[in-house]
Amino acid sequence: MKKRMPTIPAPMRRLFLLTCLAATTALPALPAFAVEKTAQAKLVVVLVVDGLPQEQVVRYRDQFAQGGFRRLLDQGAWFSDGHQAHGITVTAVGHSAVLTGAYPYQHGIVGNNWIDPVTLASVYCTEDKNHTYIGEETKGSDGTSPANLRVSTLGDELRYSNGERSKVVTVSGKDRGAILLAGKTGTAYMYMSKTGNFASSTYYMKSHPQWVQQYHAGKPQDRFYGKEWRPLLPDAAYSGDADDELVINQKEKEKRFPFVYTSKSGKPDADYYKDLYTGPYVDEMTLDFARAAIEGEKLGQNPAGVPDVLGVSLSSHDYVNHSFGPESRMSHDHLQRLDRMLANFFTYLDKRVGMDNTIVILTADHGFPNVPEFSQSIKRDAQRLDSKKMLADLNQHLTDKFGQKDLVRKWSAPNFLLDYKLIEQKNLRRDDVENAAARFLLDLPGVANSFTRTQFENGSLPRTRMGTLVQRAWHRQRSGDVMVVTKPYWYFGSEAHGTSHGSPYIYDTNVPLMLMGKPFKAGAYGQYAEVMDIAPTLAHLLRLRPPSGSEGRVLTEILR
Incomplete structure (x- = not known):
């Protein structure tokens, strides 16, 4: 059963209303605030x-x-x-x-x-x-x-x-x-x-x-x-x-x-x-x-x-x-x-x-980094990396290790694209091929680090400045499967003059x-x-x- 609210006598209701009114009228007047529109740049x-x-x-x-x-x-x-x-x-x-x-x-x-x-x-x-x-x-x-x-x-x-x-x-x-x-x-x-x-x-x-x-x-x-x-x-x-x-x-x-x-x-x-x-x-x-x-x-x-x-x-x-x-x-x-x-x-x-x-x-x-010849003149370790030779050497290494040619399909600086379809057809493990590629690249002159698609997808890159920057730079649908980072003052270039950029080092960022x-x-x-x-x-x-x-x-x- 519903409980009924007690009935308040009329005199008490009037007293309550008068008290509320008095309290309201006793409040100080609120100050008027001028609303100023901030001028925007044109x-x-x-x-x-x-x-x-x-x-x-x-x-x-x-x-x-x-x-x-x-x-x-x-x-x-x-x-x-x-x-x-x-x-x-x-x-x-x-x-x-x-x-x-x-x-x-x-x-x-x-x-x-x-x-x-x-x-x-x-x-x-x-x-x-x-x-x-x-x-x-x-x-x-x-x-x-x-x-x-x-x-x-x-x-x-x-x-x-x-x-x-x-x-x-x-x-x-x-x-x-x-x-x-x-x-x-x-x-x-x-x-x-x-x-x-x-x-x-x-x-x-x-x-x-x-x-x-x-x-x-x-x-x-x-x-x-x-x-x-x-x-x-x-x-x-x-x-x-x-x-x-x-x-x-x-x-x-x-x-x-x-x-x-x-x-x-x-x-x-x-x-x-x-x-x-x-x-x-x-x-x-x-x-x-x-x-x-x-x-x-x-x-x-x-x-x-x-x-x-x-x-x-x-x-x-x-x-x-x-x-x-x-x-x-x-x-x-x-x-x-x-x-x-x-x-x-x-x-x-x-x-x-x-x-x-x-x-x-x-x-x-x-x-921009300096031209390698200038860097060498002031005792820096600096060179240009031949990406075509790097691609050929990497494919040869993977062929020797897994018995299958052309496991790396393309190079687009600083990424290598692996042939995952071929890897699957040959019953190879994707992460085995990735890791083998990354380890081989690490031993090449001028390479500071290499990271794999599995690392990017799992978010398991090192929690360092370099790890953060390369993770931000990698896009799941457009980036490659193994990313290479050169040593400082090294860069990818086949010409014998000039310089280029593209690294996560301070001189480039x-x-x-x-x-x-x-x-x-x-x-x-x-x-x-x-x-x-x-x-x-x-x-x-x-x-x-x-x-x-x-x-x-x-x-x-x-x-x-």
């Missing part, structure tokens, strides 16, 4: 200098002019311990990290190229046979879309949040530099080495807007024909640079200052446009095109009152460092010239958008990480930070959902 400019190690910024700091790198160092927040925190430090992987905040095991870009495990075909990171360049010749492996990128970018989240009213435009000397910053919903433009134009692809639009057509009509790429690249500073400024004999192969003795940009045809042609990469002029054109994009798309002046994003990837420092090394006079001078270009670009932003309305980020996709704008407290910060922290920090400032694969942190220590 334009976010993300600059990625391809192949710029942190140590070069520090080494040449005193020679920078006032308005470029020095402005970022003096007026921005700069992390001296900033890193691309994954184990395969190449252009595509590093650019993917900047605005996704994700590691390769999530964003899926595991290299500039990788091997399809089913077809064994080489896959280029931004290739998409469904699309072509607009008005330009397109090959099957050319980069035309972000189809292989598996997560969203900050720009994607910005356009999602604002109903696509925000604009995201990127430009680069390399297709992967532009496409992987633009994400799925931005618009990418890339330098065409056959014509010197900046073109987009049919993934983004059917035809170029009028402002792009006007830019092309002026043929700005031809103004460098016959021009010389000479050192910008007095000779004494380069006194600490490496001897040319250590960084330039004897077969290429003519590749010294001054560099003259011409062609055998006597006029601008494909050879001339390609040669422009190794020098200051493609970067100059990239920044010019970025200005044209700001004007043409009215970036930073969005009538909807929402912010826009401009991504600029400056490619030439990578080409210079590959050819001559970061210790060379050529690399030193290129960085000084880039510094002056950035100063001019920042002055333009001051006038066009206003730096109070602009957030500027500068970072790099990877660093430690890159500039600079953030300038009203939200940031200027200063030099010694805390550990990652390039992956850029996207969540910008998402916090712009009040956006972080990108889908983001694992970075908000850099709260630099926020006002």
Whole structure:
């Protein structure tokens, strides 16, 4: 049976109500809070200098002019311990990290190229046979879309949040530099080495807007024909640079200052446009095109009152460092010239958008080791590894051990792909073959470590910095079955000159990480930070959902 509530007499009910009313009216009035809407930046400019190690910024700091790198160092927040925190430090992987905040095991870009495990075909990171360049010749492996990128970018989240009213435009000397910053919903433009134009692809639009057509009509790429690249500073400024004999192969003795940009045809042609990469002029054109994009798309002046994003990837420092090394006079001078270009670009932003309305980020996709010959001159153990010979020797070893040829199908630096179907057919154990391959590779000159698919899948890599970085770099569906890590200052390369990158060592991971704008407290910060922290920090400032694969942190220590 239900219990009935006792009946409260009417006089007591009235007394209770009066008491409650008195208590309510006796409460002090609540203060009125003014709700102030925080002003957002009108334009976010993300600059990625391809192949710029942190140590070069520090080494040449005193020679920078006032308005470029020095402005970022003096007026921005700069992390001296900033890193691309994954184990395969190449252009595509590093650019993917900047605005996704994700590691390769999530964003899926595991290299500039990788091997399809089913077809064994080489896959280029931004290739998409469904699309072509607009008005330009397109090959099957050319980069035309972000189809292989598996997560969203900050720009994607910005356009999602604002109903696509925000604009995201990127430009680069390399297709992967532009496409992987633009994400799925931005618009990418890339330098065409056959014509010197900046073109987009049919993934983004059917035809170029009028402002792009006007830019092309002026043929700005031809103004460098016959021009010389000479050192910008007095000779004494380069006194600490490496001897040319250590960084330039004897077969290429003519590749010294001054560099003259011409062609055998006597006029601008494909050879001339390609040669422009190794020098200051493609970067100059990239920044010019970025200005044209700001004007043409009215970036930073969005009538909807929402912010826009401009991504600029400056490619030439990578080409210079590959050819001559970061210790060379050529690399030193290129960085000084880039510094002056950035100063001019920042002055333009001051006038066009206003730096109070602009957030500027500068970072790099990877660093660089020294040329092996230079490293040897200062008593380092350094060499180049011949990957073709390594593959042949590994297959021969496995044949001798298991009695079966070609157990290794392909090599895609730094991964070997095993033939698991053949291993199963021959009643061999997968882990036996993996371990035999890994142990053999460990005994080769220049190899520091090797890891197997079983280790990656089980999460049983060593709990060291190297173990963490290579685990992040490995993708179950796109990476190989045995990964090799070279010794410090060794790298995979068959040419007898220059240098390359791609390792988990500090010289390849430690890159500039600079953030300038009203939200940031200027200063030099010694805390550990990652390039992956850029996207969540910008998402916090712009009040956006972080990108889908983001694992970075908000850099709260630099926020006002």
